[in-house]
Amino acid sequence: MSSSETGAAVEAVFREEHGRLLAALVRRFGDLDLAEEVTSAALEAALVHWPVQGVPAKPGAWLMATARRKAVDRLRRDQAYAAKLALMQVDAVTEPVEGAEFPDDRLLLFFTCAHPALPPEVRGALTLRCLAGLGTPEVARAYLVPPATMAQRIVRAKKKIREARIPFRVPGADEWPGRLPGVLQVLYSIFTEGYVASSGPSLQRADLAAEAIRLVRILRLLLPAEREVAGLLALMLLVHARRDARTAADGSIVLLQEQDRGRWDGPMIAEGLALVRVALTGGPAGPYAVQAAIAALHDEAASVATTDWPQVVALYDVLLVLTPSPVVAVNRAAAVALRDGPAAGLVLLDALRDSDKLRDYGPLHVARGELLERLGRRGEAVSAYGKALDLAGTEPEQAHLRRRLAALSS
Amino acid sequence: MKYMLLINAGSVAEDGSADGCDVQDWVNFDKAVQDAGIFVSGESLADLVTATSVRVAADGTRTVVDGPFAETREVLGGFYVIDVPDLDVALEWAARCPGALGGGSVVVRPVADFA
Numbered sequence: 001m002s003s004s005e006t007g008a009a010v011e012a013v014f015r016e017e018h019g020r021l022l023a024a025l026v027r028r029f030g031d032l033d034l035a036e037e038v039t040s041a042a043l044e045a046a047l048v049h050w051p052v053q054g055v056p057a058k059p060g061a062w063l064m065a066t067a068r069r070k071a072v073d074r075l076r077r078d079q080a081y082a083a084k085l086a087l088m089q090v091d092a093v094t095e096p097v098e099g100a101e102f103p104d105d106r107l108l109l110f111f112t113c114a115h116p117a118l119p120p121e122v123r124g125a126l127t128l129r130c131l132a133g134l135g136t137p138e139v140a141r142a143y144l145v146p147p148a149t150m151a152q153r154i155v156r157a158k159k160k161i162r163e164a165r166i167p168f169r170v171p172g173a174d175e176w177p178g179r180l181p182g183v184l185q186v187l188y189s190i191f192t193e194g195y196v197a198s199s200g201p202s203l204q205r206a207d208l209a210a211e212a213i214r215l216v217r218i219l220r221l222l223l224p225a226e227r228e229v230a231g232l233l234a235l236m237l238l239v240h241a242r243r244d245a246r247t248a249a250d251g252s253i254v255l256l257q258e259q260d261r262g263r264w265d266g267p268m269i270a271e272g273l274a275l276v277r278v279a280l281t282g283g284p285a286g287p288y289a290v291q292a293a294i295a296a297l298h299d300e301a302a303s304v305a306t307t308d309w310p311q312v313v314a315l316y317d318v319l320l321v322l323t324p325s326p327v328v329a330v331n332r333a334a335a336v337a338l339r340d341g342p343a344a345g346l347v348l349l350d351a352l353r354d355s356d357k358l359r360d361y362g363p364l365h366v367a368r369g370e371l372l373e374r375l376g377r378r379g380e381a382v383s384a385y386g387k388a389l390d391l392a393g394t395e396p397e398q399a400h401l402r403r404r405l406a407a408l409s410s
Numbered sequence: 411m412k413y414m415l416l417i418n419a420g421s422v423a424e425d426g427s428a429d430g431c432d433v434q435d436w437v438n439f440d441k442a443v444q445d446a447g448i449f450v451s452g453e454s455l456a457d458l459v460t461a462t463s464v465r466v467a468a469d470g471t472r473t474v475v476d477g478p479f480a481e482t483r484e485v486l487g488g489f490y491v492i493d494v495p496d497l498d499v500a501l502e503w504a505a506r507c508p509g510a511l512g513g514g515s516v517v518v519r520p521v522a523d524f525a
Binding site for chain 1: 497
């Protein structure tokens with residue numbers, strides 16, 4: 001094996017094992033900085049040894065044994081850690097058995113990274129770093145901030161974890177209902193950041209969405225009985241399946257009704273549909289399962305015209321009860337317009353427009369513009385699109401609205 | 411690990427107690443904290459009108475003023491210091507504190523450890 005092949009093998013193994021290794025070390029030593037340090041050191045050791053000795057039969061176990069040895073060495077050297085060492089009764093004499101499997105502790109990292117005591121904007125970044133194995137520069141790129149800014153955010157978050165002693169633990173059964181939605185929310189926010197970038201030159205960053213899907217797959221592996229995890233994975237797959245059709249070659253937006261449905265990802269849709277069934281079976285459906293069911297109706301239809309709009313509206317009615325939000329109400333109104341005609345949808349949107357939360361919500365104004373246009377009320381459509389243009393964050397969204405405005409005035 | 415629970419009353423009733431809970435709620439909470447063996451210290455503060463602020467300028471001039479009379483709605487009404495294993499446990503006790511009800515809030519701050 002050439003050194004570059006070994007390098008690629010190491011990288012693939014490392015990305016796969018990074019989260020497991022880090023989680024097991026955090027559980028063992030209760031110290032995220034130490035765990036990160038020795039995780040990196042173990043990889044460096046692998047880069048030195050594997051090209052010479054070959055990749056071990058159980059690379060993860062080899063990395064784990066190496067990392068633990070380095071952690072114990074580090075604790076021995078460091079005076080400040082001496083007391084801690086005694087306190088944790090770290091077994092410094094017995095060498096960890098090489099090749100032994102170790103338990104998957106990644107669930108506790110999911111919960112700690114999504115802890116409600118951490119600032120919301122840093123929870124996704126920490127999750128990407130700890131569980132997806134992304135480096136700080138990659139995380140910074142994902143959130144379109146300078147690496148130094150992201151590094152500072154992560155340092156602050158880790159300081160809070162350490163000094164306020166946010167525990168590395170999986171919450172107890174009684175806390176579960178309050179905490180799991182927070183974990184799912186973090187993963188969904190990573191996905192939506194990838195799906196519709198909040199600002200910047202490009203509409204979607206598919207690799208970030210793919211990263212979110214990878215993380216939910218891990219969570220599903222850890223929590224196979226949680227139907228909302230299945231629902232979230234289904235939702236992501238059913239939306240991500242349309243990624244290639246959502247933008248034209250020049251990066252401009254292609255609306256749902258104009259998308260070439262032949263370019264949707266069939267196998268991904270099939271996987272998503274199977275998961276929707278899991279998420280909807282065996283009790284009341286959660287909000288992600290319902291959103292996935294709506295995405296499924298779009299993905300199964302041959303065109304916008306043949307989409308089952310009465311069913312879509314019915315699902316939005318359910319969603320509105322589960323998670324009452326003006327944003328859901330806007331989507332419901334758009335579905336009503338397709339079921340009952342533009343005038344019916346417009347009545348609902350006009351009622352929503354006056355709420356404080358939605359005055360600056362771009363999609364509401366886009367939807368109003370479209371309905372007004374279909375009703376032939378050009379002047380009002382122009383002002384609705386103009387308002388949406390003021391609020392649009394990405395360049396493709398802005399270009400799309402300028403095109404619609406130009407078409408109206410021609 | 412020691413945490414201070416800073417109890418900010420939301421709105422204060424005529425008798426100076428926080429809205430949304432009565433004296434018995436406080437008695438019960440205080441007993442629970444004592445019984446759990448986590449109590450380090452705690453006081454409730456006298457009415458805000460009794461507060462006085464002192465400032466010393468660079469030249470040593472001392473200024474004493476009545477107040478402060480916070481323009482914010484929330485007023486520090488008391489505190490507990492508890493000794494518990496981690497933030498999750500501290501947050502659990504903060505949530506049980508009557509001061510978190512009725513528009514009030516309990517700010518949880520770890521006590522700095524210079525050891």
